[in-house]
Amino acid sequence: MSGYMEITIDHEKCTVPFDCKQCLNVCRSAVFMVMPIKVARGKETDKKEPGTFQVFPFFIDKCTGCMDCVKICPVDALKVKHVKVA
Amino acid sequence: MGFKITSEMIDQWGGSFWYKNPENYGHRLYKLPEPGEKGGRPGGDEGHLFRMLANIIRLKNEGKMEEYLLEVNKLNQTFVESPANQVVPLQDTFDMIDAANGPLIAMMCLCRKMNRATEETSLWEYSCLGIGSAQLKWKRWPERYRGGVEYLTPSQAKEWMDYWDTRGMVHILMSEGIGAIAGLCNCDYPDCIAIRTRLGYGIDPMCVKAEYVAKIDYERCIGCGDCISRCQFGAMKNEITVKKANIDPYRCFGCGVCQRVCQQKAINLLPRRSFPALREEW
Numbered sequence: 001m002s003g004y005m006e007i008t009i010d011h012e013k014c015t016v017p018f019d020c021k022q023c024l025n026v027c028r029s030a031v032f033m034v035m036p037i038k039v040a041r042g043k044e045t046d047k048k049e050p051g052t053f054q055v056f057p058f059f060i061d062k063c064t065g066c067m068d069c070v071k072i073c074p075v076d077a078l079k080v081k082h083v084k085v086a
Numbered sequence: 087m088g089f090k091i092t093s094e095m096i097d098q099w100g101g102s103f104w105y106k107n108p109e110n111y112g113h114r115l116y117k118l119p120e121p122g123e124k125g126g127r128p129g130g131d132e133g134h135l136f137r138m139l140a141n142i143i144r145l146k147n148e149g150k151m152e153e154y155l156l157e158v159n160k161l162n163q164t165f166v167e168s169p170a171n172q173v174v175p176l177q178d179t180f181d182m183i184d185a186a187n188g189p190l191i192a193m194m195c196l197c198r199k200m201n202r203a204t205e206e207t208s209l210w211e212y213s214c215l216g217i218g219s220a221q222l223k224w225k226r227w228p229e230r231y232r233g234g235v236e237y238l239t240p241s242q243a244k245e246w247m248d249y250w251d252t253r254g255m256v257h258i259l260m261s262e263g264i265g266a267i268a269g270l271c272n273c274d275y276p277d278c279i280a281i282r283t284r285l286g287y288g289i290d291p292m293c294v295k296a297e298y299v300a301k302i303d304y305e306r307c308i309g310c311g312d313c314i315s316r317c318q319f320g321a322m323k324n325e326i327t328v329k330k331a332n333i334d335p336y337r338c339f340g341c342g343v344c345q346r347v348c349q350q351k352a353i354n355l356l357p358r359r360s361f362p363a364l365r366e367e368w
Contacts, residue, residue: 021203061147
């Protein structure tokens with residue numbers, strides 16, 4: 001039976017990903033991306049202000065399901081599961 | 087139906103070594119659009135291209151291969167209207183710095199910022215070189231990057247590129263469309279989104295091969311293997327019993343990173359177009 005990996009991130013719990021950056025750094029496959037979602041023209045976004053950056057799974061096809069990100073997340077915001085396809 | 091970069095496309099961007107022509111250095115980026123004229127790059131803003139890429143990766147992940155290939159082709163067609171990025175060996179980056187004849191700035195790499203949340207805050211951490219008059223904007227908006235930017239003279243910029251070359255980085259020129267080269271990046275896998283989208287998903291214009299290709303000199307190579315671990319494109323192997331490094335010329339991007347580390351001077355960068363079978367391998 002084949003399948004694929006699915007990662008979900010609870011953005012209510014994960015509020016300062018660019019400051020925390022633990023999942024971004026621990027991932028051997030560099031699956032995640034972090035981006036500012038509030039941008040003021042001509043100003044750098046404040047990474048310590050909650051809700052200014054968001055992390056999301058991007059290179060998801062490279063996820064192996066090792067669960068390192070789930071284990072390291074300090075706010076328990078990550079879920080990784082293997083979706084089975086018949 | 088597979089998409090392929092051709093020499094003809096490169097000729098439309100300005101011919102071989104289009105990046106050595108001062109005309110191609112983004113000076114038009116500094117011009118305000120005329121009323122009614124659409125700014126930005128063809129195919130839409132970066133956010134739009136990013137969403138297309140995210141969708142492509144999702145389709146591949148879920149094994150929807152037919153849809154995946156259609157979307158890859160669509161994104162390639164969009165990109166090819168504007169040459170995005172091309173690999174350039176160190177010596178040619180020096181020619182670019184001279185040809186740019188405008189401001190040069192060292193700044194943080196945006197790919198690493200997104201992919202690894204890396205914060206580069208000083209000259210020898212910065213890994214991206216902004217080129218051309220568009221870079222004057224940093225003078226106007228000094229707060230835009232908290233990490234700051236550093237303006238360099240051409241000789242400082244060359245010394246700084248050389249430093250990254252010794253560390254094994256691939257140099258890739260970034261452009262915002264025809265005639266609009268805007269930067270030179272120092273790249274590796276996986277944190278360079280250009281290399282990654284080409285190798286992983288076949289978005290070829292994101293990282294076009296250099297005008298060169300590397301070839302091993304069998305008289306000189308002793309098979310030490312120092313070069314092999316440097317290749318960011320997976321083009322090199324160690325041929326154990328023959329005691330030589332092996333380069334797959336169809337996978338080689340001509341970056342010259344292997345050449346730099348070779349103590350035997352056994353690697354030559356030769357013009358890609360001088361090989362009949364490689365002339366259309368971009």
